[in-house]
Amino acid sequence: MPRVPALLTTTARRAALALLAALCGAAPFPAARAATAADMAAQQPSAVAAAHPAARKPAVPRAACPPPPPTLTPERVSAARAAARDHGLLWRAEKDGRVSWLYGTLHVAQLDWLFPGPITTKALLSSDVVALELNPLDLDSLKPLTDPADPALVARVLTEPRRKRLARAQIKACVSGSAYSTMRPALRVSALSLLAGREVGLHSEFAVDTVLAGYASRSDKPIVALETAAEQLALLAGRNAQEEGELVDSGLDEIEGGQVPPMLRKLALAWAGGDEELLAAYPQWCDCVRTDADRAQYARLLDDRNGPMADKIVALHAGGKAVFAAVGSLHMVGPKGLPALLRERGFAVERVPMR
Numbered sequence: 048m049p050r051v052p053a054l055l056t057t058t059a060r061r062a063a064l065a066l067l068a069a070l071c072g073a074a075p076f077p078a079a080r081a082a083t084a085a086d087m088a089a090q091q092p093s094a095v096a097a098a099h100p101a102a103r104k105p106a107v108p109r110a111a112c113p114p115p116p117p118t119l120t121p122e123r124v125s126a127a128r129a130a131a132r133d134h135g136l137l138w139r140a141e142k143d144g145r146v147s148w149l150y151g152t153l154h155v156a157q158l159d160w161l162f163p164g165p166i167t168t169k170a171l172l173s174s175d176v177v178a179l180e181l182n183p184l185d186l187d188s189l190k191p192l193t194d195p196a197d198p199a200l201v202a203r204v205l206t207e208p209r210r211k212r213l214a215r216a217q218i219k220a221c222v223s224g225s226a227y228s229t230m231r232p233a234l235r236v237s238a239l240s241l242l243a244g245r246e247v248g249l250h251s252e253f254a255v256d257t258v259l260a261g262y263a264s265r266s267d268k269p270i271v272a273l274e275t276a277a278e279q280l281a282l283l284a285g286r287n288a289q290e291e292g293e294l295v296d297s298g299l300d301e302i303e304g305g306q307v308p309p310m311l312r313k314l315a316l317a318w319a320g321g322d323e324e325l326l327a328a329y330p331q332w333c334d335c336v337r338t339d340a341d342r343a344q345y346a347r348l349l350d351d352r353n354g355p356m357a358d359k360i361v362a363l364h365a366g367g368k369a370v371f372a373a374v375g376s377l378h379m380v381g382p383k384g385l386p387a388l389l390r391e392r393g394f395a396v397e398r399v400p401m402r
Contacts, residue, residue, distance in 0.1 A: 112221035113245040116252045117158050124161075133164030133401040134319045135255065136326075136379055138386045140364075140394040147364050148174060149385050149396075151326075151376030152255040153318045155244045155311060160319065161253055163262065166401060174371035177263035178360060181279065182270045184260050191276040195229035203288040204232045204295060212299045219302075233284040233291045236298035243307035249315055259373050271363065273356040273374065282348065318376050321401050327380035350383045357388040 117123060136151035148170045153160075163171070171177065182188055205213065213235060217224060220242045227235040241251040263270050285291035301307055310333070317325040325332075330345060356374065363370045372385070379385050386396045 113243070114248070115245065116250040123158070127158060127161045130159070131162035131164050131168075133166045134160050134321070135167070135401070136318070136321050136323055136376055137167060137170060137399040137401065138379070138396050139170075139399050140386070140389050140396045142364060142394045145364060145367075145369050146173070147360065147368075147370040147394075148372065149360075149379060149389070150259075150371065150373040151318065151379040152259070152373050153315060153376060154254045154256065155241055155249040155251050155315065156253040156255055157248045157250065157315070158253060160255065161258060163255075163259065164401070166399065168262070170399075171259065171262060171268070171371045172266060173369065174268065175368040176269045176271055176363060176370055177259065178271045178273050178363060178370050178372040178374075179256050179260060180272070180274050180356075180374050181276060182260065182272045183257045184264055184270065185272070188272060189276050191280045192234065196231045200288060200291075201232060204291045206292070209292065209295055209299070212303070213295070216299060216302050231280070231284045231291070233294045233298070234280075236295050236302070237283055239302055240298055240307050241311075243302060244311040244315075246308040247312040247315075249311050256373055256375075263371075268371075271359075273359050273372070274352070282352075323380055323398070326376055327384075329377060349377055353378055353383055353385055353388055357385055357392065360385070361389070361392050 135153065138149040140147045140149055150167065150170070186193070209232070213232065214224065216236070216239050217227070220239050222239070222242070227238060230238070238251075244250065260270055262268075283294075285294050313332075314326070314329075316322075356372075356378070360370055360372045374385070381387070386398075390396045
């Protein structure tokens with residue numbers, strides 16, 4: 048596993064927080080990913096291949112592009128399903144005679160992790176409702192993230208230097224100039240950050256939470272969103288043009304510096320191995336939470352969101368529902384993670400061994 052330097056520059060720290068923002072947010076290709084997840088859960092592998100975002104036309108010759116996601120042929124889908132094993136972090140939370148579940152997800156993944164293993168699947172199927180950060184299958188609810196951005200706002204954010212840097216990043220990622228043209232600038236950069244995971248075999252098209260949404264839909268489990276797209280837009284794009292411009296700069300610094308692939312790989316391997324300790328230590332090994340401003344941004348991305356999500360999970364459980372709550376793994380760890388918050392709210396919470 049690559050060693051993270053002990054000291055990073057201010058620019059690098061901001062970049063690491065920008066990557067965290069991308070990982071904490073919604074899907075960069077929600078419509079395509081939602082269709083893919085639903086098809087996988089419905090066991091229609093031929094439809095999966097047709098809907099797969101790997102069909103995007105590259106902006107530069109394919110030989111110079113990062114590896115695209117593996118094409119999901121029926122044979123590959125069948126092999127991945129047959130080889131499915133449990134990854135990630137799962138907690139059992141019991142109160143008032145009912146059992147709910149907390150599952151830490153990953154917003155980028157590799158093909159080998161496409162299908163949940165038997166322990167995760169059993170927990171999901173035993174639940175009455177599936178709670179996710181957002182419901183990727185409810186495209187209407189995602190409109191704040193997918194609707195065209197205000198051209199006047201885009202013009203304020205994308206100064207000429209930023210526009211040129213963003214264009215270079217898109218060319219490097221083999222994304223056509225028109226692919227993200229209607230998106231908010233900060234969302235474009237978040238999408239490009241996740242696309243950089245292709246260099247180490249990680250793809251947002253295989254995002255764990257989206258696949259789980261497909262399983263829930265196939266199993267007739269209601270899906271409840273713990274947040275709104277408008278809330279995530281404010282998180283990812285900032286509260287004004289100046290803040291969004293700073294987020295764009297941070298994200299582009301990270302992409303241009305080549306920091307994204309090794310950071311994503313380290314996070315992904317920690318998730319796959321269920322390494323709760325390493326995930327909880329992210330603020331230390333990313334060396335991105337050193338100043339008061341860093342700590343405020345980190346809290347905004349993670350800790351400040353956990354309380355409201357915990358309250359919604361508790362309300363669903365108190366209403367007589369067994370909940371399978373699946374959110375990003377960094378929301379699960381540490382003294383302010385969801386398992387700890389549910390313990391504070393009277394639940395008996397225990398980690399479920401995956402091996």
